[in-house]
Amino acid sequence: MKNINVTVKETGAEYTVDGNQVNLNTQSVVLLHVKREDIRSYTRQGNDLVLKLQNGDTVTIKNFFVVDEHGQHSDLVLMDDETGALWWLEGAGTDGAHYSLISDLSEVIATGGAGQSIAGWVMAGAALLGIAAMFAGTSNKDHHSSVSESDSDADSDSDSDSDTDADSDSDSDSDSDSDSDSDSDSDSDSDSDSDSDSDSDADSDADSDSDADSDSDTDTELPTAAQNIAVIDNVGPITGVLHSGDVTDDTTPEIKGTAEAGATITIYDGDTKLGSVVADENGNWSFTLPELSEGSHSLSATVTDKAGNVSERSPAFELTIDTTAPAASIPQVTDNVAEHTGQLQSGDLTNDATPTLNGTAEAGSTVTIYDGDTVLGTVVAGEDGRWSFTPASLEEGAHSLSTTVTDKAGNVSERSPAFELTVDTIVNPVSDLQVTDNAGEDTGTLNSGSVTDDDTPTLSGTAEAGATITIYDGDTVLGTAIADEDGRWSFTPDALAEGSHSLSTTVTDLAGNVSERSPIFILTVDLSDDTDSDSDSDSDSDSDSDSDSDSDSDSDSDSDSDSDSDSDSDSDSDSDSDSDSDSDSDSDSDSDSDSDSDSDSDSDSDSDSDSDSDSDSDSDSDSDSDSDSDSDSDSDSDSDSDSDSDSDSDSDSDSVDWPLYFHTLFIT
Numbered sequence: 001m002k003n004i005n006v007t008v009k010e011t012g013a014e015y016t017v018d019g020n021q022v023n024l025n026t027q028s029v030v031l032l033h034v035k036r037e038d039i040r041s042y043t044r045q046g047n048d049l050v051l052k053l054q055n056g057d058t059v060t061i062k063n064f065f066v067v068d069e070h071g072q073h074s075d076l077v078l079m080d081d082e083t084g085a086l087w088w089l090e091g092a093g094t095d096g097a098h099y100s101l102i103s104d105l106s107e108v109i110a111t112g113g114a115g116q117s118i119a120g121w122v123m124a125g126a127a128l129l130g131i132a133a134m135f136a137g138t139s140n141k142d143h144h145s146s147v148s149e150s151d152s153d154a155d156s157d158s159d160s161d162s163d164t165d166a167d168s169d170s171d172s173d174s175d176s177d178s179d180s181d182s183d184s185d186s187d188s189d190s191d192s193d194s195d196s197d198s199d200s201d202a203d204s205d206a207d208s209d210s211d212a213d214s215d216s217d218t219d220t221e222l223p224t225a226a227q228n229i230a231v232i233d234n235v236g237p238i239t240g241v242l243h244s245g246d247v248t249d250d251t252t253p254e255i256k257g258t259a260e261a262g263a264t265i266t267i268y269d270g271d272t273k274l275g276s277v278v279a280d281e282n283g284n285w286s287f288t289l290p291e292l293s294e295g296s297h298s299l300s301a302t303v304t305d306k307a308g309n310v311s312e313r314s315p316a317f318e319l320t321i322d323t324t325a326p327a328a329s330i331p332q333v334t335d336n337v338a339e340h341t342g343q344l345q346s347g348d349l350t351n352d353a354t355p356t357l358n359g360t361a362e363a364g365s366t367v368t369i370y371d372g373d374t375v376l377g378t379v380v381a382g383e384d385g386r387w388s389f390t391p392a393s394l395e396e397g398a399h400s401l402s403t404t405v406t407d408k409a410g411n412v413s414e415r416s417p418a419f420e421l422t423v424d425t426i427v428n429p430v431s432d433l434q435v436t437d438n439a440g441e442d443t444g445t446l447n448s449g450s451v452t453d454d455d456t457p458t459l460s461g462t463a464e465a466g467a468t469i470t471i472y473d474g475d476t477v478l479g480t481a482i483a484d485e486d487g488r489w490s491f492t493p494d495a496l497a498e499g500s501h502s503l504s505t506t507v508t509d510l511a512g513n514v515s516e517r518s519p520i521f522i523l524t525v526d527l528s529d530d531t532d533s534d535s536d537s538d539s540d541s542d543s544d545s546d547s548d549s550d551s552d553s554d555s556d557s558d559s560d561s562d563s564d565s566d567s568d569s570d571s572d573s574d575s576d577s578d579s580d581s582d583s584d585s586d587s588d589s590d591s592d593s594d595s596d597s598d599s600d601s602d603s604d605s606d607s608d609s610d611s612d613s614d615s616d617s618d619s620d621s622d623s624d625s626d627s628d629s630d631s632d633s634d635s636d637s638d639s640d641s642d643s644d645s646d647s648d649s650d651s652d653s654d655s656v657d658w659p660l661y662f663h664t665l666f667i668t
Contacts (some may be wrong), residue, residue: 004059005031009072009109029108031320032059036087036099037262037277041287042273049092050275063576064092070289073527074106090356097266097276111488111640129613220662221304226314231299236410247320247409255317256286256297264304268313269297290319322409327359328416329387329403331369340512349422357401358388366406370415371399381405394423423510430518431461431469431489431505451524459488459503468508472517473501496525544603 007029022030032051040052049064067073078087078099088108091097102108173572191611230244235250242248259265259279267287279285289299298321303311333344338350344350361367361381369376369389380389399421405413435446439454446452462484463469471478481491501523507515557627 007031007105007109009074012109020058021060024061024074027066027068027074028510029059029075029077029105030064031077031079031105031499032080033079035082035663036078037280038277040077041275041277042089042092043290044273045290046093046469077102077105077108085549090322097253097273098264098304098310099306100308115663119243128405177507183620221262222309222312223263224304225311226303227258229255229299229314229317231255231317231319233410237406237412238408238410242319244317244319247322247407249321249323249409249411251291251293251321251323252330253292253319254286254288256284257301257314258259259285259303260285260305262306264300266304268302274299283535292319294321294323296320320409322411325364325411326405326407326413329359329367329381330416331357331359331401331403331419333401333419333421333635338512339508339514344421346419346421349424349509350426351423353393353395353423353425354390355421356388356390357403358386359388359403360385361405362406362407362528368404368406370402370404376401379606390626394421396423396425398422413570423512424509424513427513427515428464428467428507428509430515431463431483431507431520433503433505434460434525435503435521436460446523448519448521448523451526451527453527454526455495455498455527456492457496457523458490458492459505460488461505462487463489463507466510470506470508472504473504487625497525498525498527500524 003442004019004022005014006017006022006024007014010028010030014539024030025461034053038053038055040054042049042051044065047063047065049061051061059078061074064074064076076089076092078089079085080087086105087099088102089097090100090493093549136464166499203410232254233239233242233248233250235248235255238249242253255267257265261281261283263279263283263288264276264283267274267289269292270291274289275287277285277287299316299317299319300313303312317493333350334339334356335344335352335354336354337347337350340350344355357369359367363383365381366378366386367381367389368378369391369430371391371394376391379387379388379389383587401419401421404418435450436454436458437443437446437450437454438456438458439452441617446457459471461469465485465487467483467487469481469483469491471480471493473493473496478493479491481489483489503521503523505518
């Protein structure tokens, strides 16, 4: 701004500053050419006085609050160039700061010379407006008038003095001023007339007619305290009207309210004055607080009306400044869906598309949950700082979960480290089940419905790498196997009991998804030894007692001289021990216990009585018919081929040739 007039109190030296900043080197009077209403607020910042104007300008008076060794300080005076009124800001920077109307600047200047100089400025301003009597006592304080009023001029002051005296000045003072002094006394006398009737009245007759008429109707009524006080947060994610007791991250919040129009509102933090502001014509006022320190503050205000009366303090507005960001909250993630449940680790798979996220943070703070850069939602930490959140169903695939914490003041934490999670809710196909026989002569891959002599066959198949395969016999779990990185798995059960078995599998992947049962594989275990040891006790010792001692000594002396040497000694030893080797040990192990004890006692006691007295009819062709087929066909074909089909043909038909038998008997 232009024409800031400065007068040094000690020397009366004057200088003018054009600009918005004045640097004072000593105690001075600073005159600003502005109206009171043009001042929006004034604030003490250290030793500087900062004024904010309604037009947005800021004027800074450096070192304004510096006091010298004599207690002398600087003063501020406002001059209304339209009316010539002078307003002195008394007690700037103190609780009792207020404006006083003064007639000239001598009251605020220590040296007389300075008063004369400043008066020159004031007169110059008044002359421009044709106000010659501006110093005639506009103050409500008598001592503000310097007029001596000696008026020796006996001048009963009838002063007919036609005194055109422009001063409308009801001033009964007809002042005919018999005072012949021609003094046409044009007396422009702007005399707003508190009736000071400065009556410059050229006639030296001091006739200032001070007419004391101070008319001082004193206003001592205290103004109403500031009303409707509100504090506004304009910083960070949480903004708007605050309430007493709130926390804010705005160190320079706005405070506003209502008061008497034109009154001065002074704002305090505890007992420290923060600044002041003038209420507009509607009584509204607003003030931006200087930067507040971290911690608690107690804000209040007083109202000073135009008469200088000061209201009581408004109720304290408690406010806490908090600009420190809270710590991040690292979430824990819990799987609530079978097969695998419980706390997950970053990097895990889960079949739970809505896992529970939880953690701790500053009590009452707001936790925001993200998937990448997408906000999933928010939750408020409880009094104990704990919070829990369940997201909407997450899509199949990878997710990167993190959080931020916003405290009550609006400070926001850093993002927490990402929690990597893969959602897998797709059930994998069942594993193909193969069964391999590894015992006996017949080995290899079996088909469902096969019979095997291997009671610990190998079960194998393929599945998702890392998956768990559970093997069942009916509803009984035989065990589990883990598929390798190629997806292959193999399992050997404990010995299976003889009989039928229904084998199947399920697959549980790393996310906990469980497949359906695989198709049933029917397997019969048969451990009987078909070596047919056929104990077939068929000892078939074939005792065939057919010891066939066949005493048949058959010495067959057969006197039958029939020299027929046919020695046919036929001792016919016919030993026919009938070893009938019919060893018929019938190795036919054919374990076929086939008790077929087949002792084959073959009662065929085969004592082979074979009475074979061996009458030996011995027609002795010596066909010795005793072929000794010993027809005792006891061939002992004992067909007992003993393929031991065990037809045990042991036909042991013992088809005795009855005709031959009787024939022989007859001959004998």
